[in-house]
Amino acid sequence: MVTRHVVSTVLPEWVSLLPSWLVLGLVVGAIASVVVAGVFVVGGRLFPDREVSRGPRIDGVNRRRAEIREYLSAIDERFAEDRPIHGETVAFYLPDRGVAITFDAQAFFRLERAGVFAVLCEHEMPGGHLGRRLPFDVPELEPELADLDDPISAAFDRLGLSADASSDAVRDAYRKRVKHVHPDHGGNRERFRELREAYTMAREHAED
Numbered sequence: 001m002v003t004r005h006v007v008s009t010v011l012p013e014w015v016s017l018l019p020s021w022l023v024l025g026l027v028v029g030a031i032a033s034v035v036v037a038g039v040f041v042v043g044g045r046l047f048p049d050r051e052v053s054r055g056p057r058i059d060g061v062n063r064r065r066a067e068i069r070e071y072l073s074a075i076d077e078r079f080a081e082d083r084p085i086h087g088e089t090v091a092f093y094l095p096d097r098g099v100a101i102t103f104d105a106q107a108f109f110r111l112e113r114a115g116v117f118a119v120l121c122e123h124e125m126p127g128g129h130l131g132r133r134l135p136f137d138v139p140e141l142e143p144e145l146a147d148l149d150d151p152i153s154a155a156f157d158r159l160g161l162s163a164d165a166s167s168d169a170v171r172d173a174y175r176k177r178v179k180h181v182h183p184d185h186g187g188n189r190e191r192f193r194e195l196r197e198a199y200t201m202a203r204e205h206a207e208d
Helices: 002-017 020-046 061-074 105-113 127-132 151-158 167-181 189-205
Strands: 080-085 088-094 099-102 117-120
Touching: 061 088, 061 127, 088 105, 099 105, 105 117, 151 189, 167 189
Parallel strands: 099 117
Antiparallel strands: 080 088, 088 099
């Protein structure tokens, strides 16, 4: 009760000590602030801001495009980027094959209906896997396992096995191939090292 009495008596006395023009200015300023805030709120609802572009995605389409570009160059396949085909702009077009490569599912189906052989690439698909979807034979590439997005699958592929192969199948496939690449048998030391890496990784992830 004492505190309430002090506040009720001190506050009016403190305000009464201020010049009247200052009190009036504070009141007018407070009212103006409320009005300005209201204008911004109403304006924000009537004229919403456009979504600001955050620039290219490093780990999205741009990364896959770079991987596909590198892969097509590695297999010596001519290509054009952002090529309009039947009203659709595709990410890559192979003029010698008549094949369109796109990330857009709707464009993919429209191109198929137009009779164009189209390949749909998901954003998560490593560019090196494109060869599995192309309608023609591509040269087999053997990049370093560490450079691949899915080194486990690459290890099984190098042994000629599926990813669900058993440990016995992995061992047999390795023994069959190592005879041809072992340096003691006239093989290439680098290919032998790559086969050993593939065997080690596949053995660790093989089905028991």
